[in-house]
Amino acid sequence: MMYEKELNMTAKVDHSKRRLLIAATAGVGGMAALGISTPFVLSLTPSERAKAAGAPIEVDISALQEGAMMSVEWQGKPVWIVRRSAEMLALLGKHEGDLADPASSVQQQPDYCMNPTRSIKPEVLVVLGICTHLGCSPTFRPEVAPGDLGGNWAGGWFCPCHGSRFDLAARVFKGVPAPTNLIIPPHKYLSDTRLLIGDDSKEGTV
Numbered sequence: 001m002m003y004e005k006e007l008n009m010t011a012k013v014d015h016s017k018r019r020l021l022i023a024a025t026a027g028v029g030g031m032a033a034l035g036i037s038t039p040f041v042l043s044l045t046p047s048e049r050a051k052a053a054g055a056p057i058e059v060d061i062s063a064l065q066e067g068a069m070m071s072v073e074w075q076g077k078p079v080w081i082v083r084r085s086a087e088m089l090a091l092l093g094k095h096e097g098d099l100a101d102p103a104s105s106v107q108q109q110p111d112y113c114m115n116p117t118r119s120i121k122p123e124v125l126v127v128l129g130i131c132t133h134l135g136c137s138p139t140f141r142p143e144v145a146p147g148d149l150g151g152n153w154a155g156g157w158f159c160p161c162h163g164s165r166f167d168l169a170a171r172v173f174k175g176v177p178a179p180t181n182l183i184i185p186p187h188k189y190l191s192d193t194r195l196l197i198g199d200d201s202k203e204g205t206v
């Protein structure tokens, strides 16, 4: 798989006099858990290890700031979590005519995320960080109208491999190689600040 891990990616952007922080909180919950669990994982049988690798992961998003993104790993893939600001959410409705699938009619998300924000809570987006073209990992570009992406850019992801573009609901723009929106994985809230990625059963939800 061609995607690159973006754990611990930190960047600061200052456009239109606003600052958006790409969090250095990568894997806050997941990384902490990894450190403690390694001896446990090594003690497992191969089949138990395979099961653990596909298991849901719990993520603490309490430190995730508005406008920021964190990345965790689930089933060997990057999962991005973005806390969108009111300004970011307002911009989502302004470019629907430029999107290939603005209503998310292709099944790239669970039913409960088939809505204009593609999320359970409008402000928190959870999405697989793998381009639907050939599997690269797109770059988070939350700033508005940067010089290299054009005056109509309202924030989103840009895939450097072949130029695919996605908005801040991870919906693909028309005219790029990626055929569909990015995938929203199954997930649920265990509390206001704790997410479980990989499990959307009703048990334990708030």
Ligand code: FES
Residues within 6 Å of the ligand: 131, 132, 133, 134, 135, 136, 159, 160, 161, 162, 163, 164, 177, 178
């Ligand atoms: S892999 Fe993203 S545009 Fe080709």
